[in-house]
Every structure is written in structure tokens, then in C-alpha cells.
Amino acid sequence: MTDTADTFPKLLMAKAAEYGDSKVALREKEFGIWQSVTWREYLEHVRYFSLGLISLGLQPGDKIAILGDNRPEWVYAELAAQAAGAISLGLYQDSVAKELQYLIDFADARFVVVEDQEQVDKMLEVWDDLPKVEKVIYYDPKGLRSYREPFLMHFPHVEELGRAYEKEHPGSFEENVARGKWDDVAILCTTSGTTGLPKLAMLTHGNLISMGRNLMAIDPASPNDEFVSFLPLAWIGEQMMSLSCGLTVGFTVNFPEEPETVQENIREIGPQVMFSPPRIWENIVSQVQVKIEDSTRLKRAMFNWAMKIGYQYADARFEKREPSLGLRLKYRLADWLVFQMVKDQLGLRHIRHAYTGGAALGPDVFRFFHAMGVNLKQIYGQTEISGISVVHRDGDIKFQTVGLPIPETEVRIDEETGEICSRSPSVFVGYYNNPQATAETLVDGWLHSGDAGYFDEDGHLIVIDRAKDVMTLHDGTKFSPQFIENKLKFSPYIKEAVVFGGDWPYVSAMINIDMANVGKWAENHQITYTTYTDLAQKPEVYALVGRDVARANTGLPPAARIKRYLLLHKELDADDAELTRTRKVRRRFVNERYKEIIDGLYGDGNSLKIQSTITYQDGRTAVIETTLHIQDVDSDSQ
Numbered sequence: 001m002t003d004t005a006d007t008f009p010k011l012l013m014a015k016a017a018e019y020g021d022s023k024v025a026l027r028e029k030e031f032g033i034w035q036s037v038t039w040r041e042y043l044e045h046v047r048y049f050s051l052g053l054i055s056l057g058l059q060p061g062d063k064i065a066i067l068g069d070n071r072p073e074w075v076y077a078e079l080a081a082q083a084a085g086a087i088s089l090g091l092y093q094d095s096v097a098k099e100l101q102y103l104i105d106f107a108d109a110r111f112v113v114v115e116d117q118e119q120v121d122k123m124l125e126v127w128d129d130l131p132k133v134e135k136v137i138y139y140d141p142k143g144l145r146s147y148r149e150p151f152l153m154h155f156p157h158v159e160e161l162g163r164a165y166e167k168e169h170p171g172s173f174e175e176n177v178a179r180g181k182w183d184d185v186a187i188l189c190t191t192s193g194t195t196g197l198p199k200l201a202m203l204t205h206g207n208l209i210s211m212g213r214n215l216m217a218i219d220p221a222s223p224n225d226e227f228v229s230f231l232p233l234a235w236i237g238e239q240m241m242s243l244s245c246g247l248t249v250g251f252t253v254n255f256p257e258e259p260e261t262v263q264e265n266i267r268e269i270g271p272q273v274m275f276s277p278p279r280i281w282e283n284i285v286s287q288v289q290v291k292i293e294d295s296t297r298l299k300r301a302m303f304n305w306a307m308k309i310g311y312q313y314a315d316a317r318f319e320k321r322e323p324s325l326g327l328r329l330k331y332r333l334a335d336w337l338v339f340q341m342v343k344d345q346l347g348l349r350h351i352r353h354a355y356t357g358g359a360a361l362g363p364d365v366f367r368f369f370h371a372m373g374v375n376l377k378q379i380y381g382q383t384e385i386s387g388i389s390v391v392h393r394d395g396d397i398k399f400q401t402v403g404l405p406i407p408e409t410e411v412r413i414d415e416e417t418g419e420i421c422s423r424s425p426s427v428f429v430g431y432y433n434n435p436q437a438t439a440e441t442l443v444d445g446w447l448h449s450g451d452a453g454y455f456d457e458d459g460h461l462i463v464i465d466r467a468k469d470v471m472t473l474h475d476g477t478k479f480s481p482q483f484i485e486n487k488l489k490f491s492p493y494i495k496e497a498v499v500f501g502g503d504w505p506y507v508s509a510m511i512n513i514d515m516a517n518v519g520k521w522a523e524n525h526q527i528t529y530t531t532y533t534d535l536a537q538k539p540e541v542y543a544l545v546g547r548d549v550a551r552a553n554t555g556l557p558p559a560a561r562i563k564r565y566l567l568l569h570k571e572l573d574a575d576d577a578e579l580t581r582t583r584k585v586r587r588r589f590v591n592e593r594y595k596e597i598i599d600g601l602y603g604d605g606n607s608l609k610i611q612s613t614i615t616y617q618d619g620r621t622a623v624i625e626t627t628l629h630i631q632d633v634d635s636d637s638q
Helices: 008-019 039-055 072-083 097-106 117-125 155-168 172-179 205-218 236-249 259-269 278-294 297-318 325-346 363-371 435-441 481-488 515-524 532-536 539-553 587-593 595-601
Strands: 024-030 033-038 063-067 087-091 109-114 135-138 152-154 185-190 200-204 226-228 252-255 273-276 353-356 376-380 410-413 419-423 446-455 461-466 494-500 507-513 562-567 607-615 621-632
Touching: 008 039, 008 072, 008 172, 008 205, 008 236, 024 039, 024 072, 024 259, 033 039, 039 072, 039 155, 039 172, 063 072, 063 097, 072 087, 072 109, 072 172, 072 236, 087 097, 097 109, 097 117, 109 117, 117 135, 135 155, 152 155, 155 172, 185 205, 185 236, 200 205, 205 236, 226 236, 226 259, 226 273, 236 273, 259 325, 273 278, 278 297, 278 325, 278 363, 278 515, 297 325, 297 363, 363 376, 363 481, 410 446, 435 446, 461 481, 481 494, 481 507, 481 539, 494 587, 507 532, 507 539, 507 595, 515 532, 515 539, 539 562, 539 621, 562 595, 587 595, 595 607, 595 621
Parallel strands: 024 252, 063 087, 063 109, 087 185, 109 135, 135 152, 226 252, 273 353, 353 376, 507 562
Antiparallel strands: 024 033, 185 200, 410 419, 419 446, 446 461, 494 507, 562 621, 607 621
16 A cells, blocks of 8 residues: 555555554653554544644645644644645744744745744734734644634644534545645745745655655665654655655654753664754764763773774775774774763664765764764755755765765766756656746756766765855865865864855855853863853964864865964854754855955954844844954964
């Protein structure tokens, strides 16, 4: 049944018929206890919510926006909409009200499903600018008892309407699901929006299912596997794993209790499959590095000894050399004494397939995880190709590449522009209400990615950077800012970095410190500070970060080495439009907003007085004045 099911709701019905109450489909931690949902219960929730929406007037082709943390109700709402022939739009839960208003109105959504009071308040803030929305349905009632708006409804109330509707229209749910087709649009998925407002990619059931099946053909997952869904379900990467692969294979999808408990919940579940963007893997490396620095001298020595062996073993595997017997024995000992315990603390002990995607991951981070025995693989794709087109194969991992195309996928490099182009059954059908952008991106069935790249001698795809971001230095050297930024972010003390070059005479960097890690380091070294701004401008912190800048410069061509850098007075923030909701730098906006600072990096002075407006979480703003130090990098340290 699963092989012939051509929509998400049909896949759900097939799994419910196969497993019923004998297997857990979803699991959510609530009040400290893992609550299980069987496949039969999963289907029942989708059935009644779908019929409830129909009783409220939902029609085929209508849009439903969904907003909140990862919860079972999120996927119930998505599949319920699709079962009725409607289309879901996932929204990032940390989006501000005006961003949400734009996307909901642009998508012509008639219903909005939200998690809690926080998201309801955002809807109330912009309600007068949402003329097409008829109902806002919430599933966490805490704090909403006194709300009297007539358009608000509780999620279980809609399910009750569905039960009543089914009594009057028996069999209607099955009929609706049966009408669904492979080519029907299933979701509107927001693009990252690095160059402006996000676009809405229209992805069909066929796009999503074919991608899931092709990935599973390379790295088969088992129905007994566990997966932790902790990244926003609005992101194509989470849709790819939790729904496309989850419904295809039937593994259990687990939802953490709170965003703050993700690491603890991952450790409790011990997943076999994990997919995260680079920022998560970089954070894990930083976490391990800082904890090792804080450990006893013996533990630190043991870890460093084990990592030295791990790197030797990993490099042999990368180079496809058989490790010597002595190295294999030493690695087994290091694994038994150190790596197994570290992986257990991180929840990675049972990982069989770990993926990173959404942006490039630095080679240092790649080597770190493979040294510990974590099978981390790079994937490459875009929202417009349902998340993935290229992936590393087991035993054929080259950290400077993103691997080989998945089945049914063709990838070519445009001869004139060097742009990566792809063609597969997973390529989207276009952007919603944006025919011009569709025509620019989809040409004769080929998806133009906007990324520059090439194939190596083994057929692996190497992605250089966004084509528009690749810079040419004055000596003619081509360089990728992202590559240098990833080298910098291997440091536990650097959270974000933006590198400049190209039209400027040399390479410079604007760096965000990691407040938690640098703050802990400062406390350990008895350095007092008050705020982020104060900590970032300490001479000792500049010296600390300077060592990692010098490390990042090693191995780079002389013309691509960082000559000057500064530590920014504030963190780059998605609420300030400096980052996308998937935490990618909006370079064009950053270049404009920080023009004064960039000019200072290329001036003669070693300090810069600035005024900056910061926005607090409650919407209040404040103007801060500070002096930023600009540090020259000693050429002798390179």
C-alpha cells in the first residue's frame, strides 16, 4: 500500500492500516513524560481535524498557515489540510508579527493554526491587516481563557466539529483522500530570503514523496528507528525528514518538550537518524570544546589523546586507505575510553546516519565528528527541489564536496555561468503568485540554483558559494567568504562571522563572539564585564579571538587571509533582518547597514565610534553609543 500511495494522507492511511495501535508513530514529551501516539490515533486526529475544517468552510485549494513549535498538532493540521485538498503553509515560530502578516496575506490563507498565547497575540496585533483569515485555531490554551475574540477556536473543538460532520457524512474523509493526486500542491514552503522577502515554493505530493524515497534508497531507515524533530517544521529540511521520510518508512518521530530541552531529549531518545543545519553541529563542537577545557587535567589529556587517534583514523577513511592494524586497535581503545561516553552525552551514540545541509559545513567540524565515529554526511539541495538533490555515500565522504546526486536526479554545471542546475521529480512547480521569479529559476525543466560549483575527478559536486557572493581579489584570486567564515566558526568563541573582500584591497572580517562561551572563559580568567558590548571590546577577548583568526588564516592563499577584524557590539539577529529565519547572513542588507563599520575596517584608524539602535524582545528600542576596536592581524602569526 505504501508503494502505491501518492499523497501524504494516503501514506498515513497505509501506515495506520499496517500498524494500527501496535506501533508508535509520534511521541511528545509533556510535563516530563513521553506521551505516545499510535498510527491509528495519528490518523484519527487528522481525520477529525480535516472534517472539522471542512465544516467551517474549507475548500480544495484553500490555504492553511501553521505557526508554532514542533508538536503533533502541527503535523495533524498539515495532513488534515492536504486530506481536504487544501495546501499548508508553515511559518517560523520566531517570526515577528509583520513578517507573519505579509506571508499569511500573500498566501491567501483562510485559516491559521497556532500553538499558544504568544502566537495568538501576534495574530491579534496584525488582525486588521488579515482580511482573508476567518479563524485562528490554537492548540495550547494556557493563558487564553479570558480571550473573547469570535475568530479564536480551540483545536479539540474543531475535532469535535469533525466528529459531528462524519456522522452526517459517513465515508467523506476516505473519499476526500482518494481524490488527492501525485501532482496536487501539498505545501507552500518559504525560501530562505537571503536577498529579500521570502518566496513561496509550491511543492507537490509527488515532489516530496519522490525525494523521500530516493534518499531512503541510499540510506535506508527502519520502521524501528527513532527521529527527533526539533528544527522548525516550516523549514524544508524538517519537512523532508519528519514527513517525507517519516511517512515513507514509518519510523517514530519524537517532539522535544521545549526548545531549551532539545539536547536532553535527544539523549533520552538516542535517535538513529539526525538532520541539522551547520549551526547545530557547530554548536555541538563548541559545547564539547568548552566542557573539555573546564574538565580536569586527566580528562583533558585523555580527550586530546583520543582525538589525535580519531583524526588519524578519520583521515585514513577519507583518503580510502585501510587503517593499519595498530591504528585500528588504538582507535577501538579510544572509542571505548572516550568517544562512546562523549557521544552518549550528546545523544549521538546510536546515530547511523547524520546529515547536515542548508549551508556549507566547515571541514574542521566534519573531521571532528568523523574522528569521534559519527557518520556525518553533507547534503545539498534547495527548498525548490524538496530539500535534497546530492548527498555523500557511506564510505565515500569527502568533506570538501557535497557528494553525488541521489537517484532520479541530474545535476549539471552551466557552461557560461558555472551555476549548478538540477532536474528531478522533486523539482517544484513554481513560486506562488510570482511567475517572473518562476521563469527565472525554472528553465526548460532545469532548476537554476544560484550557486556556483563544479565536479571533481570522482564526480562529487563541489559547491563554492552563492554565485553572486564569490569574490575576486585584486590579484585575481577567487575566494568564497563562506569558506573563510566556516573556518572561523570552528572556534567555540566565534558564533557568527561576515567576511569582506572582492572590491576592497584586502580581506577583513566582522565577528560575533559566542556570549555564553566567551562569558564563561572571562569568568574563569577573572575578567569582569557587564554587557555583550562590554565583553566584546575587552582586550583579552580580542586576543582570545585573534588566536582563532590566525588559525583560520593558515592554509589560505596569502591574498585571501584576513588582515583586519573587529568584534561587533551586538549579535546579528533575524528580527533585525540581518539573518534569515534559517540563520543565513543577508549579505546585501548587512553591507548596507554596517557600511560605516566596513569603511572603518578599510580605513587607517584602529577604533571607530558608532551609534546603533537595538530592538528588545518586547519591541522597545534603544540607542547605544560605543567605540569598536579594529585589530590588525600580525602577518608573523600566519
